[in-house]
Amino acid sequence: MRPGWFVTTQSVIFALILHxxxxxxxxISFSFTPELRTAKPVSIVNAVTVDKAKVDAELKRLQQEExxxxxxxxxxxxxxxxxxxxEQKKAEEIKNQRLEEEKQLLATRQKKEEEQKKREEEQKKVAELEQQRKLEEEKKATAESEKKKKEADLKKKEExxxxxxxQKALQEQVEEEELKAQESEDRKLVSELGNEIHDKIAKYFxxxxxxxxxxxxxxxxxxPSGEVVGVTILESSGNEIFDRRAxxxxxxxxxxxxxxxxxxxxxxxxxxxxxxxxx
Amino acid sequence: MHRTNRYFSGLLxxxxxxxNAGAWAVEFIxxxxxENPIPIAIVPFSWSQATGMPPVDVATVIxxxxxxxxxxxxxxxxxxxxxxxxxxxxQFKDWQRLGMENLVVGxxxxxxxxxxxxxxxxxxxxxxxxxxxxxxxxxxxxxRRTAHEISDIIYEKLIGVRGAFATRIVYITxxxxxxxxxxxxLQVSDADGYNPQVLLDSKxxxxxxSWSPDGKKLAYVSFETKNSAVYIQDLLTGARxxxxxxxxxxxxxxxxxxxxxxxxxxxxxxxxxxxxxxxxSKQLRRMTNNAAIDTEPTWSPDGKLLAFTSDRGGGxxxxxxxxxxxxxxxxxxxxxxNTRPVYSPDNKHMAVVHGDGNTYRIGLYDRASKQISIxxxxxxxxxxxxxxxGHMIIYTTTGARGTALAAISVDGSVHQRLALQDGEVRExxxxxxxxx
Numbered sequence: 001m002r003p004g005w006f007v008t009t010q011s012v013i014f015a016l017i018l019h020x021x022x023x024x025x026x027x028i029s030f031s032f033t034p035e036l037r038t039a040k041p042v043s044i045v046n047a048v049t050v051d052k053a054k055v056d057a058e059l060k061r062l063q064q065e066e067x068x069x070x071x072x073x074x075x076x077x078x079x080x081x082x083x084x085x086x087e088q089k090k091a092e093e094i095k096n097q098r099l100e101e102e103k104q105l106l107a108t109r110q111k112k113e114e115e116q117k118k119r120e121e122e123q124k125k126v127a128e129l130e131q132q133r134k135l136e137e138e139k140k141a142t143a144e145s146e147k148k149k150k151e152a153d154l155k156k157k158e159e160x161x162x163x164x165x166x167q168k169a170l171q172e173q174v175e176e177e178e179l180k181a182q183e184s185e186d187r188k189l190v191s192e193l194g195n196e197i198h199d200k201i202a203k204y205f206x207x208x209x210x211x212x213x214x215x216x217x218x219x220x221x222x223x224p225s226g227e228v229v230g231v232t233i234l235e236s237s238g239n240e241i242f243d244r245r246a247x248x249x250x251x252x253x254x255x256x257x258x259x260x261x262x263x264x265x266x267x268x269x270x271x272x273x274x275x276x277x278x279x
Numbered sequence: 280m281h282r283t284n285r286y287f288s289g290l291l292x293x294x295x296x297x298x299n300a301g302a303w304a305v306e307f308i309x310x311x312x313x314e315n316p317i318p319i320a321i322v323p324f325s326w327s328q329a330t331g332m333p334p335v336d337v338a339t340v341i342x343x344x345x346x347x348x349x350x351x352x353x354x355x356x357x358x359x360x361x362x363x364x365x366x367x368x369x370q371f372k373d374w375q376r377l378g379m380e381n382l383v384v385g386x387x388x389x390x391x392x393x394x395x396x397x398x399x400x401x402x403x404x405x406x407x408x409x410x411x412x413x414x415x416x417x418x419x420x421x422x423r424r425t426a427h428e429i430s431d432i433i434y435e436k437l438i439g440v441r442g443a444f445a446t447r448i449v450y451i452t453x454x455x456x457x458x459x460x461x462x463x464x465l466q467v468s469d470a471d472g473y474n475p476q477v478l479l480d481s482k483x484x485x486x487x488x489s490w491s492p493d494g495k496k497l498a499y500v501s502f503e504t505k506n507s508a509v510y511i512q513d514l515l516t517g518a519r520x521x522x523x524x525x526x527x528x529x530x531x532x533x534x535x536x537x538x539x540x541x542x543x544x545x546x547x548x549x550x551x552x553x554x555x556x557x558x559x560s561k562q563l564r565r566m567t568n569n570a571a572i573d574t575e576p577t578w579s580p581d582g583k584l585l586a587f588t589s590d591r592g593g594g595x596x597x598x599x600x601x602x603x604x605x606x607x608x609x610x611x612x613x614x615x616x617n618t619r620p621v622y623s624p625d626n627k628h629m630a631v632v633h634g635d636g637n638t639y640r641i642g643l644y645d646r647a648s649k650q651i652s653i654x655x656x657x658x659x660x661x662x663x664x665x666x667x668x669g670h671m672i673i674y675t676t677t678g679a680r681g682t683a684l685a686a687i688s689v690d691g692s693v694h695q696r697l698a699l700q701d702g703e704v705r706e707x708x709x710x711x712x713x714x715x
Contacts, residue, residue: 194307205312209350209438209670241439244403244410248380249309251405273305279312 011095018091022084182267189259190268196257205249207279214242215278218250222270224262226255234274246277314690316352317437319345319381320374323356324397325364327388334419337387337397340426344444344471345433347695348670349688354379366400366409374404381410381437383429387422394418397425401433411436423473441712443666446470448673449478449488449497450684450707465499467514470666470709472684478512479519487706489541491534494711498522498532498541509543511558522561527551535578535602542566542576542585553587555602566600567607578602579622586610586620586629597631597644611644613651619662620644623669623689630654630663630672641674641687654687664709665689673707 216237221230231250236243250256259265321342326333345351356362360373363384374382385399400412411432417425427445434442447467454462463485468475479485483502490497491511498511508524509532523529527546534541541556545563553566553576567573571591578585579602586599589607594615598607611617616634623629626646633642633651638658642651659677666672669689676685676696682703685696 190305194305197307198309198311201307201309202311203313205309206315206317207312208314208317209440211439239439241437244406245312246309248403248405249312251375252378252380269305273307276306276308278308278310 011098015091015095018087022080022087026080186264186268189264193257193259193268197253200257201249201253201275204252205277205279206245210242210245211239212279214239215276216243216246218246218275218277220250220256220273220275222254222256222258222273224258224265224270226258228254228256237277242277246275249277250275316350317381318354318379319351319383319433319437320354320359320379321345321383322359322362322364322385324385324387324399327386333387335387335422335426337385337399337422337426337429338383340423340471341383341430341433344427344430344442347471347686348434348442348444349690350434350438350670366402366412369402369404371404371407379404381433383433385429395422395425397422397429399429401436423469427469427471440668440670443668443671443709443712444470446667446712447494447710448472448664448684448707449490449710451485451488451499451705453703453705455702465497465512467497467710478514478517487531488708489532489534490708490710492536492538492711494713498534500530500532509541522558523556531575533577536580536582542578544574544576553585553600555585564604566604569607573598573607575619577621580624580626586622588618588620597629610646610649611651612649613642617642617644617651621663621665623665624667625669628689630665630674632661632663641672643689654689655685660685662706664707666709667712671709673709675704675707 214237216233217235219230219232219234220228222228228251231247233243233247237246258270259268265271321338323336323338324333342353346353354377358377360377361368361370363369363382364386365384369382369384380403382402382404383399384402385397388396388398390396395417397415397417398413399415401410402408403410413429413432415425415428424445427442430444431442434440434444446469448470449465449467452464452466454464456462460482463481463483464477465479465485465488466475466477478497479499479501481501481503483505484500485502486500486507488497488499495515496511496513498509500507501510502508504524506524506526507529508521509529510519510521512519522541523532523543523545525545525547527549528551529543529545531544532541533543535555539558541558543554543556543563544551545554546552548565550570551572551574552568553573555564555566556562557564566576566585567587567589569589569591571589573587573589573591575588576585577587583602584599585602586597587607588595589598590596591598591607592609595618596609597611597617597620598609600607610620610629611631614633614635616636616639617631618634619632620629621631628646629644631642631644631651632639633653634640639660640653640657641655641660641663642653644651654672655674655676657676657678659682661675661677663672663674671686671688673684673686675682677683682705683696684704684707687695
């Protein structure tokens with residue numbers, strides 16, 4: 001729709017009506033004039049007895065009156081014209097005003113449109129922004145969630161770690177207790193083993209002919225089977241024969257008594273042990 | 280032989296534990312042992328000659344020596360898993376399986392000149408290493424002695440004390456002749472009784488041989504002049520010297536450790552008393568003065584004391600006096616009869632003849648505890664004499680077959696009769712170490 005066209009059409013009709021009115025008024029005034037003319041002859045008939053000077057004077061006066069009438073008419077036409085002009089002007093002004101208004105309206109409309117456009121753009125922008133925001137939010141949310149997830153994971157991990165540590169601590173405690181129990185058990189075991197080893201080696205430790213108060217320290221390497229695979233003198237007794245008898249005793253006693261399982265054997269470090277001979 | 284002994288009275292503590300830096304350090308303590316004969320295998324020596332037997336079975340001589348000492352258990356040849364003659368041939372595992380600790384392998388070689396060379400190695404079976412090894416030149420006559428010398432080396436390496444196998448003994452034999460008379464001989468032999476040599480024979484009694492400390496001379500008593508006289512005889516030259524032929528008894532000579540003096544029993548002043556004679560000057564010094572019989576003097580190893588038998592207390596007992604004079608001191612109080620003292624080389628003991636009224640046995644008098652322990656279990660054992668290393672005692676033992684030489688280890692674990700010819704054997708005396 002184009003509101004401008006409507007406004008223009010309206011204005012044209014309005015102007016035609018105005019012209020018609022003005023013309024009618026002019027016709028009306030013309031019709032009145034003859035009526036006035038008819039009335040005048042009546043007056044002349046009555047004045048037949050008047051002198052020429054008086055007639056001249058009367059004619060002059062009539063001329064003047066005519067003049068005056070014409071002038072008045074002219075003035076009235078002028079006034080009417082003036083009035084028309086004024087009305088035209090006014091119409092023009094109205095038109096202008098209307099145009100102005102239309103212009104304004106157009107401007108307004110334009111403005112509105114622009115505003116609308118702007119708004120739309122803004123909306124678009126907003127939408128875009130919104131989308132962007134949403135995207136960002138999503139992104140943010142994703143990041144957030146990821147972060148949260150990470151944090152959660154971390155927390156979980158930490159908790160797991162803590163749990164494991166606690167578990168470990170507990171286990172360690174248990175192990176320590178077990179170790180203590182083990183240690184005490186091991187002491188007993190080694191003590192028993194020591195007695196067995198002592199008894200077996202003592203059977204082969206020949207002191208015949210040797211002086212008293214000698215002692216030596218041997219390093220004995222054995223396998224979990226108890227088999228002696230190496231004997232060396234750590235501290236000599238100073239008596240070569242005493243040392244040799246001790247060495248022979250260990251080797252003759254091989255395999256030495258050992259724990260039933262290899263694990264215990266290793267735990268007790270029996271692979272490498274010290275034997276002190278001090279009869 | 281498995282004997283309980285002082286070592287079994289030890290602590291029951293058998294092991295100790297040390298915790299070092301969290302790690303176990305196990306210490307096992309062995310505070311007991313046994314006193315067993317040491318296992319040894321003397322593998323027969325190889326013989327360099329293709330034909331004939333070697334003049335001496337060196338391995339058997341060594342093996343017998345070691346067995347006689349009671350300190351060793353020699354493996355019989357039939358039980359040996361192999362017969363190596365050199366170190367490289369030894370299969371150690373085979374010997375270890377049998378519990379054999381020591382091995383002697385060797386070779387007897389005859390040189391082109393007819394002399395001999397004895398190579399031997401003493402090997403520690405469990406270590407797989409040689410303990411000693413020598414190559415000893417010898418002769419046919421010296422081969423047994425060389426074998427004894429090897430025994431001495433083995434003994435010293437495994438016991439820690441010098442062996443006394445390469446030593447000699449002196450003794451008197453009494454043989455009845457077809458005419459019913461008696462023949463006395465003074466003989467010297469190796470310590471195992473082999474290689475006897477007659478130094479002197481006599482129709483009259485010979486008594487109390489005594490070694491000079493250097494082993495070169497003997498002092499003894501001979502009745503060859505109808506009366507007793509003390510002689511000194513040089514072993515190498517046979518030269519003899521009469522050093523005491525006083526009226527009455529001249530008996531029981533005993534050489535001082537420094538070789539300058541002889542202790543004797545003389546009754547030239549009426550009663551048997553102990554005298555000390557300076558060998559070079561023949562000067563006498565009377566050591567005892569008592570109405571009882573004082574006899575059988577013997578020197579302490581340091582030469583500072585003299586022990587002798589005296590019945591001044593009623594029965595015969597052992598007394599001791601300082602060698603430079605002093606009051607006799609009674610040592611033995613166990614039983615009614617203790618005679619014939621002889622100091623052990625370490626001066627800690629004395630061997631004596633201990634009688635209980637029925638039997639006469641060899642007793643060991645402990646100088647510290649003053650107690651006598653009985654070493655032998657026969658009825659009539661006499662004349663103990665210590666080996667120079669103090670580990671053995673030879674003595675005579677009288678049984679149904681007469682009187683014979685026997686040896687016993689001082690710890691009393693082994694008795695062995697020595698291989699000797701027929702006849703009665705009296706008064707053995709173990710000779711000193713001689714230079715190798």
